[in-house]
Amino acid sequence: MRPTDLSTTRRRLLQSLGVGAAGAGxxxxxxxxxxxxxxxxxxxxxxxxxxxxxxxxxxxxxxxxxxxxxxxxxxxxxxxxxxxxxxxxxxxLPGLLLALAEQGGFSEPTTTTVNLEAADGDIVARNLHRPDATVEIETPDGTVTRTVAEIAELVTATxxxxxxxxxxxxxxxxxxxxxxxxxxxxxxxxxxxxxxxxxxxxxxxxxxxxxxxxxxxxxxxxxxxxxxxxxxxxxxxxxxxxxxxxxxxxxxxxxxxxxxxxxxxxxxxxxxxxxxxxxxxxxxxxxxxxxxxxxxxxxxxxxxxxxxxxxxxxxx
Ligand SMILES: [Cu+2]
CATH class of the missing domain: 2.60.40.420 (Cupredoxins -  blue copper proteins)
Known part of the structure; x- marks a missing residue:
């Protein structure tokens, strides 16, 4: 695979959480x-x-x-x-997921149902809390809209x-x-x-x-x-x-x-x-x-x- 262009969002998040700092020693x-x-x-x-x-x-x-x-x-x-x-x-790590995480992710119980479905890698949309609800995600390329079910698929793709x-x-x-x-x-x-x-x-x-x-x-x-x-x-x-x-x-x-x-x-x-x-x-x-x-x-x-x-x- 070619080197991935990290979005500024992803970079900022990883930096703010110290993901990059641990290797300094x-x-x-x-x-x-x-x-x-x-x-x-x-x-x-x-x-x-x-x-x-x-x-x-x-x-x-x-x-x-x-x-x-x-x-x-x-x-x-x-x-x-x-x-x-x-x-x-x-x-x-999908950039869109990091961007969503940075703006606060989902409220409960949505996150919990996404995680339960993602645990075995097989998303059954009807098991999610409000699978068709949408979320707007700010990215460096503009605002994108995704459903809860689509985000769940992104989580399993991670x-x-x-x-x-x-x-x-x-x-x-x-x-x-x-x-x-x-x-x-x-x-x-x-x-x-x-x-x-x-x-x-x-x-x-x-x-x-x-x-x-x-x-x-x-x-x-x-x-x-x-x-x-x-x-x-x-x-x-x-x-x-x-x-x-x-x-x-x-x-x-x-x-x-x-x-x-x-x-x-x-x-x-x-x-x-x-x-x-x-x-x-x-x-x-x-x-x-x-x-x-x-x-x-x-x-x-x-x-x-x-x-x-x-x-x-x-x-x-
Ligand atoms: Cu590594």
Whole structure:
């Protein structure tokens, strides 16, 4: 997908709620994103031709694989760091819903009935409170009118902050390109040195990217066989996690979880930035324990879409 133009409304809302601020602590030890170095950063990266086993290789330069590029975009990278796979980082929040949230959302009991219907992803309009009532929403492009039933459909269409795919199987030594299609994302492994449960193979360090600017990218080479659970530091509280399974052929490595720190969060704060609308998107914990992200399923399918994880979570 091409980078989404965030509406000013959405941007303002996310800023006012501090959604963007949570990532500020990351990246102080990783200098690649220094804006004064931007004109030379790609050249320096290309010359370094190496992917650090902890900090990977970041670039703020335009990502050859950004937007709708096909797999031939990998050829644009120097051979020594050429990616074998791509994972995109997205913010799946409809601008119209954010605009409605900003102007106060719905009164009760409408919000509650919308959330009850959205919980299983299947909106039955007659179950909503006054489904044909209309609401006017102020947007940067003018005022739009929507019915309660249409807003309910928007709520179920909301998949939130996510990696795409959310599950991926790679061979040992493969390079994964993480593409920032929207702002404010980063990648970190669940690791005790990040104050988390260890959810990476033994001997794997505290993998971390800097915060990646829109249109930029981060490369990481997965060398050690096993299961890697990753999160986006600013968006972990909204369920933005993913799983990389590294193995030869069809072998399925087992999950290794050590209680060395905080486990993946069991709560999602998505309703807090959606004016109380709850699209029932899985928390970090719910996503990482969902059936579609079981290592065997990831190996069998090669990749697992975030939407599949959301659908399985919403099943009644
Ligand atoms: Cu993110």
């Amino acid at each position: 990351l990246g102080t030890t990783v200098g690649a994103a220094d804006p004064t170095a931007a004109p030379n950063s790609m050249a320096q990266n290309s010359q370094s031709n190496s992917i650090d086993p902890i900090f990977g290789l970041a670039s703020a330069e335009p990502n050859p694989c950004g937007g709708d590029a096909d797999a031939s975009c990998f050829e644009s990278f120097p051979a020594a760091v050429r990616p074998d796979h791509e994972v995109e980082m997205h913010i799946g 998949v939130g902050f996510h990696f795409e795919p959310a599950g991926i199987h790679v061979n040992p030594g493969d390079v994964v390109l993480f593409s920032a299609e929207t702002p404010d994302h980063a990648v970190a492994a669940y690791h005790e040195r990040h104050g988390r449960q260890n959810r990476v193979p033994d001997s794997v360090g505290p993998i971390a990217s800097p915060q990646i600017p829109v249109g930029g990218s981060w490369l990481y080479r997965f060398e050690t066989e096993g299961v890697y659970d990753l999160y986006c530091p600013p968006h972990q509280v909204f369920g933005m996690v993913m799983r990389v399974v590294v193995s030869e052929g069809d072998s399925v490595p087992s999950l290794s979880v050590e209680d060395t720190g905080r486990p993946p969060g069991e709560e999602t704060f998505l309703p807090d930035i959606l004016g109380g609308f709850d699209p029932n998107v899985p928390s970090s914990h719910a996503a990482l324990t969902a059936e579609p992200l079981e290592p065997s399923n990831i190996v069998e399918n090669g990749t697992v879409s975030w939407e599949v994880v959301v659908e399985s979570h919403r099943e009644p």
